[in-house]
Amino acid sequence: MNALVLIAEDEPKIAEILDAYLTREGFRTVRAGDGKTALELHLALRPDLILLDVTMPRLDGWEVLAEVRRRGDTPVIMVTALDTDMDRLQGLRVGADDYVVKPFNPIEVVARAKAVLRRAGLAQAGGVVRVGDLGIDLDGYVVRVEADGRARQLQLTLTEFRILAHMARAPQKVFTRSELVDACLPGGDTLDRTVDSHVSNLRRKLEQAGLDGMMSGVRGVGYRLAAEP
Structure with missing residues (x-):
């Protein structure tokens, strides 16, 4: 339909x-x-x-x-x-x-x-991507923090989910803003600050779930997931 x-x-x-x-x-x-x-x-x-x-x-x-x-x-x-x-x-x-x-x-x-x-x-292949304590269900559009034998679901917007799933496929890689726009955001006159706003919201939600430092900014370049090996 x-x-x-x-x-x-x-x-x-x-x-x-x-x-x-x-x-x-x-x-x-x-x-x-x-x-x-x-x-x-x-x-x-x-x-x-x-x-x-x-x-x-x-x-x-x-x-x-x-x-x-x-x-x-x-x-x-x-x-x-x-x-x-x-x-x-x-x-x-x-x-x-x-x-x-x-x-x-x-x-x-x-x-x-x-x-x-x-x-x-x-636009994504199915399955579950895992990065540290994160489990990202690409089919169900669900993100869970799995630690201490418990699983908590993160409430993300669609764009936040796309950014997280895209970055999780290559943890440690530094993604430029333009890469994130092309892969995760609708076309048009998207500003760098648009990307910054989505990433800021996503990082805040990760930190509230106890994942401090999982997403970091690289000055003059962009953003990286799971900065700590």
């Missing part, structure tokens, strides 16, 4: 344009004109992707994104007129997978949707 996209947008004309282009490319779509309805549809329909406006009635996009992330890892592309670097970083910190600025080319939005879904659906 074709992917289901939830279009959370309070401007009917924009929603109609997105709907038309996505439908033409074979997607199934459903629309929400406010944040509360978006969350209700997300819970009821479990869409494969959300296109999410920020400025919406009842609940804004940031509140919707935070709740979607609390529930799980549904891919989210922010589609908004807020176009400063700080706005972009805000979205990425909360857990967005990509960020498109209005006015946009709907063909570009569809291309980004396909890229996010392609990565979500699996």
